[in-house]
Amino acid sequence: MMNVNSGTDKDVVSRLRALKGVKEVYEVYAVYDIVAIVEAETMAELNDLVNSEVRKIESITSTNTIIAERYP
Numbered sequence: 001m002m003n004v005n006s007g008t009d010k011d012v013v014s015r016l017r018a019l020k021g022v023k024e025v026y027e028v029y030a031v032y033d034i035v036a037i038v039e040a041e042t043m044a045e046l047n048d049l050v051n052s053e054v055r056k057i058e059s060i061t062s063t064n065t066i067i068a069e070r071y072p
Contacts, residue, residue, distance in 0.1 A: 012060060
């Protein structure tokens with residue numbers, strides 16, 4: 001989940017969709033502006049995606065990462 005600068009939603013959505021590991025991206029009307037669903041094999045991969053890719057998009061002002069584990 002993330003907040004972005006006003007008027008940059010569409011650009012951020014487009015940039016997020018281009019990242020490896022990002023599976024789904026939604027614009028939402030709530031406390032956050034955008035929700036991205038990502039998948040990673042390891043915590044190291046998740047950390048790299050969030051810190052080295054997502055948080056470097058200039059228009060993103062804040063992020064909140066929630067980790068969910070899939071059970072069979």
